[in-house]
Structure formats: C-alpha cells, structure tokens
Amino acid sequence: MRNLVALAALLLTSCNAPKDPLPSWNETHAKQAILAFVKNAVAQFPPAERVAVFDNDGTLWVEQPLYVQLLFAASEMKALAPQHPEWRANPNFAKIIDGPPDAILALAPADQFAAGFAVHAGRTVEEYSAAASRWLAANEHPRFKKPYTQLAYQPMLELIAHLRENGFQVYSVTGAEIGFVRVANEQAFGIPRQHVIATLLKSKFESAQLQAQPDVLLIDDGDGKPSSIQNVIGRRPILAIGNSDGDLPMLQYTANGPGPRFTAIVHHDDPEREFAYDRASPVGHLDKALDAAIASAWPVLSMKNDWRRVFPNSPQ
C-alpha cells in the first residue's frame, strides 16, 4: 500500500512537471534565454507580430562540404547535359559536366550559382520541383551517409515546434534558389512553401505554364534578406537566427525593432558531431556577423556546448 501511494505521488509529479520543449538543448544560458524570450514575446506581442525567421544552410541543416542546392545543381547539370549542348560553351559548366561529382566546389560562388540557375532550363516550375524531390530521395551526405532531409538539426526542429506552439509564424530565409529549397524545407523542417523566402529568378509565363529563367530577380542574401522579408511578410521579425555574414543584415533588422527581440548566431565548433568552421571558410563564412554578435551580446549558440543532440535519432 505504501508503495502504491508512492507510485501515485510519483505519477502525479511527473504529470504536473511541464514537458521540456527543448530536450535536445543542454541546460545552458542559451536555452534559458530562448525560453525566457518566448514567454516574454507571448506576453507582449499579439500573434500577428510573432514572426520568427531562420536562415537555412548551416542554421537549420548541414551546409558542408557545400550548399545542398548547388550539389543538386551539379548533379542535374551532368544528367541533363546531353539535352543542352549549349552548356559546354560555358567553361565553368563544362568543368561540372565533364569533371568529378564535386567539380562545382572549385568554382567561384557566382559561377556555382549560375549553374544552379541554368538547370531550370526548359522545365516548368512543377517539373523542376519534382526533379528536386527525386534528387533529395536518391542522394545522401558524403560523410553522414543519410539523405540531406534527415540532416536537419534536432535542436532547431524543437525550437520551431516550440515557437509554433506559442503562436509564432516561422519563416525560413535563405540565399539558395527558391524552387529547390521549398521542396527541401517541406521535407526537412516541415516549413510550408509559402513560408520559404529565398533567391528568386525571373520567370516566363507561356501557354498557362511558368518557367524560371536564368536571370536573377532578387538575391536573398546580405541586404537582400531584410528586403525579401519585407516583400513577403511585410513585418519586422522579432526572432532571427543565422550562422554566416550573409545573415547579418537580417539580424540587425530584427534586433533594431521595438520591444523584446532575440537574435543569435549558430557557431559550428563541433568537428566530432558535425563540422568546425567560421572566419576562414568560404562556405558559411562567419566573420563580421560573429564580431557583431559579440559586440551586441547576441547569443552565440555553440553546437558543441549548447546542443545535447545534433541530428534526429543521432547519439547524444
């Protein structure tokens, strides 16, 4: 009988204990700061003003050895080259077509992106999305040997869920091209298409179909991020998280509004469980934004110290 009473007391206690919304975060200052901010934001802002924005590559999922959209582009360019003999006239495209699978890594960023835009050629936006979906299902990360869509960061998935439970609208804001990243966002982070803000191409409307053209409309990186956020949401976010210099204007734009704000940088300092890189890396280059975070006392989220687990189902 005494045991039964003790058991009942135990069950009651565990029922009453609030469920930890962020179990993959260690009990560090970062976690406490996030939870305090969300509570504060709910008290001070109506739901319409609870807008949260997250960078994608390196903030919500792995970006090393190269941005996933560019790996997709290189793969598509090799596969579609026979239908596009004109591509070989571009020496950079020829390197991708005839080189090893990682040849795109050696190109300058502008040439990498040009390849990413070229592979829309001759396909409707729906056909391009279907190709992105097929590629994501068929390919895996060279080191982690898992599909990229399973390499979202578990602590961020928990944070997104916690924000939504508290009435936030969660948007992803990425420099990658929108047709690809919409598919990836839906599958990897559960973020619906209309909440994905990304680099836009001009498009052509013909015979009641849309085709993206290899002409950029708006690069959603650097100063383009606040502009794109305004174009799509029309509101200054109150929470923003990024991990590279391209995110700095978005963080400044967010931090500069009235009332409580949360702006943070993900710092890749965990070579054992993921990667370690910052000021010297061309991919996910983090230099000025790190200085700004330190100067402004924005939390710098240490992957190594603040995250108990990195990927869904990965060992702690």
Place this chain on the structure above:
Amino acid sequence: MRNLVALAALLLTSCNAPKDPLPSWNETHAKQAILAFVKNAVAQFPPAERVAVFDNDGTLWVEQPLYVQLLFAASEMKALAPQHPEWRANPNFAKIIDGPPDAILALAPADQFAAGFAVHAGRTVEEYSAAASRWLAANEHPRFKKPYTQLAYQPMLELIAHLRENGFQVYSVTGAEIGFVRVANEQAFGIPRQHVIATLLKSKFESAQLQAQPDVLLIDDGDGKPSSIQNVIGRRPILAIGNSDGDLPMLQYTANGPGPRFTAIVHHDDPEREFAYDRASPVGHLDKALDAAIASAWPVLSMKNDWRRVFPNSPQ
C-alpha cells in the same frame, strides 16, 4: 398546446436549416456555381492546396474614378512637395503638385505609377505605412462619401469568409504598390499583410532600416501575376477572380491546373449602385479577359444581377 408544438417545430426547422454563407448574392447560377465548387474543392484537395486569389481594384473594392493607391500618391505628392523641390523638375509631377486634386487622372498610366513610387522618398517602410493609414482614415470616395475601406464589396467579403471557413488560404493579388495596399487590405478586407501579393519596389537597407526606392522590382500585373503568385505562395491557385485584362494570365494559370477550378470575372454593369464600364475604360480595362471568359465559359459575375447588395450596410 398546438401552438407550442408548432412553435417548437418551427424553431427546430430554423435551427436545422443551414445558414446561407452568401446572403448578399442573389439566387442565380453564379452563387450556385461558387457553392458547388467550394464543396467539391474541400472533397478533392487537402487544405494546403486550397489557395484562392483575388484581384483588388474593381474585384474587392471600388476602382473608379481611379485606383485608390494613385489617389493617395497624388495627395501625398501635393503634401510633401515643399520637402522635395526636385519633384517639380518632372513636368508630370509638377502637374500633380500644382494642379487640382484630380490632376493625376489625366496622366499616362506609367506616369501615374511613377508618382506612386516617388512618394516613398526619404521614408522608412514603417513611416510610409503610417502615412497610408492616416490618408485612408481622412479621405472619402467622391461619390459615395465614405472612407474607401468601407467600399469593399459585401458579396466578396462573404465569399472570403466562406472560403476561409472551408480551409482555404485567401490571398489578394494586385497591380498596386504593396506598401499602400497592405494597409488597405488589412482594414478593408481583413486580409493580413503576408497574404498580399502586389507590385514590389527595390528597397535599400541602411542603419537597420528599410526604405523603398522608386525602382520597380516586379510589376504584379498581367504576366507578372502568375510569377508573383509563384514567388510568394509556390502553388497554383484553385480559385481566381479578377475584373480586368491585367488579371487574365492569373485566371489562365489557375484554370490550367488539374482538378476542379473556379475562375471568374466581375463585370461592372451597375451604374445605379456602383459603375458600368468594361472595354472602353482605361481604369479597369476589361476586353480580352471578357472574351476569354465567354470563350472558356468562366462565370461572368454581373454586379447588377448576381449581387443583392454591393457595399456593407448599403440598401439592397
């Protein structure tokens, strides 16, 4: 006792009778077609695919004698002219500044829009929105003597509510400039900012503030409407309603998808309660889209015959 039974029966009947979701629509074919489509769409599409798009001017609210955003622009240009002596160097701007309040009506469309873009000068996006809000509160329609935000079409407000009750996401898609129409949409139609798709200007990010520039990024009219819809929503709508030739590509894009579709034109044929205009009008020019609607058997919504009431609280 017999009376009590009869009363109870009557109450039961009225409780069981489904509430008419579109009381300001006459019992015509148009109303039946809308109700049948919504029922069908709910059965065939998951909520994420229930996307409805509405043009603004002439579809959701009055566009005669001139698009409301341009009336706002002309008013702002007159008011702000002392701070912008450079404006007088543009002969069209000078006509607006020195002419009667309706001088902007006489300009060519491109010059009307240029004035609309110019009045962002030197103001952050937040300051511009606040100015739009003040103007909408202070000005009324020359004929109806009511604020413009009270001149939404009541049948359309009911249709928007009915679509939302059935899990649709409702977007407005307008050629007017986004900073102004976001404010108008929120107040007049209850459509939140992130569901407003409109003409975009380039913007400048400086000192953590955004300012729109008088350079167009994307005109959300004609072929620009399907492109803008793809940029913001990433999905082909299943319902689209417009009222002028600038809406035709949006209607074709919508009509051309798989499964049930609803595309319609609002026809202004009611000079007594509103206005009558189509092929000859420069404002809300409806010619090719009317031919297309007839050829494709899209409903042409007659304001005179299909709408029992035009404005909220107006006599029937």
